[in-house]
Amino acid sequence: MFTPAKINLVRRVVGCRPDGFHDLENVFVPLWSLGDDVELLPASGDGLELQVVGADDLPAGENNLCVRAAKAFATATRLQPQVDIRLTKRIPLSAGLGGGSSDAAAVLILLNQHCHYPLSPLEMQGLAADLGSDVPFFLEPQPALGLGKGDILTPLPLPTNFALILVTPLFPVPVAWAFQQWTPAPEQKPSLDAFLTALHSADIQALASSLRN
Numbered sequence: 001m002f003t004p005a006k007i008n009l010v011r012r013v014v015g016c017r018p019d020g021f022h023d024l025e026n027v028f029v030p031l032w033s034l035g036d037d038v039e040l041l042p043a044s045g046d047g048l049e050l051q052v053v054g055a056d057d058l059p060a061g062e063n064n065l066c067v068r069a070a071k072a073f074a075t076a077t078r079l080q081p082q083v084d085i086r087l088t089k090r091i092p093l094s095a096g097l098g099g100g101s102s103d104a105a106a107v108l109i110l111l112n113q114h115c116h117y118p119l120s121p122l123e124m125q126g127l128a129a130d131l132g133s134d135v136p137f138f139l140e141p142q143p144a145l146g147l148g149k150g151d152i153l154t155p156l157p158l159p160t161n162f163a164l165i166l167v168t169p170l171f172p173v174p175v176a177w178a179f180q181q182w183t184p185a186p187e188q189k190p191s192l193d194a195f196l197t198a199l200h201s202a203d204i205q206a207l208a209s210s211l212r213n
Contacts, residue, residue, distance in 0.1 A: 001110055003102040004035040004141055005091045006134070007164070009211050010195050025192045026146035027156065028137050034166070036099060037088040038066070038106035040114060044084055055089035065104040065131060072127055073111045077118045081111055094172030098134050105138030125151075145196075156199065 010027040043049075048070050050060040061067065066085050074080055085107060091099030105128055112119050119127065121139075128135035133149040143158040191210075198206035 001038050001106045002035050003038055003091075003099075003106040003138065005031040005097040005099060005102065006137065006141065007031060007097065007166070009207075010192055012192060023148065024133075024146065024150045026150045027192075027195065028134075028141075028144045028146055028150075028153075029158065030138075030141035030143070031097070031164075031166070034091060034097070036091050036103055036106075037086075038103055038110065039086040039088075040081075040110050041084045041086055043082040049084040051084065051086045053086065053088045055093060058087075058089060058093060065100040065135075066107050069104040069107040069131055069135075070111060072131060073108055073119075076123070076127055077115065079115050079118065081114055083111075083114065092168045095168045097168075098138065101132050101134035102138045102141075104128070104131050105135050108135075109139065156196075158199065 006028050008026050009029055010025060012025040014023040014025060041051075048067060050064055050067055052058050052060050052064075058064070066087055070081075070085065087103055089099070091097050091102070093099065108119075108124055108128060112124060124139055125136050128139055129149070129151040133151050136151045137144060137146060137153060143156045145154045145156050146152065147154075195207065195210040198210055
């Protein structure tokens with residue numbers, strides 16, 4: 001299963017939450033030209049094995065989101081699918097492109113299919129949100145406004161007559177570290193409303209000037 005990357009055309013931190021997360025305003029867009037592949041294989045032995053191709057420094061144990069997703073699925077359904085997972089990585093690590101979240105969502109989707117859909121779409125959303133704030137977006141990746149932790153999603157119409165050039169740094173930027181650097185600041189302009197207005201009018205120049213991350 002192909003698992004797309006994503007970008008945030010807008011990501012604004014609105015404030016801190018009592019649960020330790022941040023309230024966000026996100027505009028998610030999937031990138032169908034960049035992604036990983038996740039595949040279920042017959043189990044090679046006792047217990048789940050994750051095979052990682054293309055990222056030697058990516059942990060394949062309990063801290064990997066694919067493994068966590070598989071274990072969360074097993075706990076939620078009380079099923080033990082006899083499968084291994086093969087993950088082929090192409091999305092850069094710790095680049096804010098949602099690679100781990102996309103892979104985790106794919107594991108949930110594939111396991112739910114494999115086990116003949118024991119979980120409803122609503123249950124899948126809840127399980128995904130427990131794994132990470134971006135994971136619900138990847139269950140049905142489409143341009144969306146994400147509020148709350150980023151998991152309250154509303155589809156957004158996006159104009160299609162523009163291209164994106166994606167440049168990633170040569171160093172990783174872990175998400176947890178990035179959020180730890182955030183401090184409250186005065187309201188920043190342009191606002192999310194300005195972006196949405198430009199979006200609905202398909203004003204590419206106004207869209208470009210209202211991007212914020």
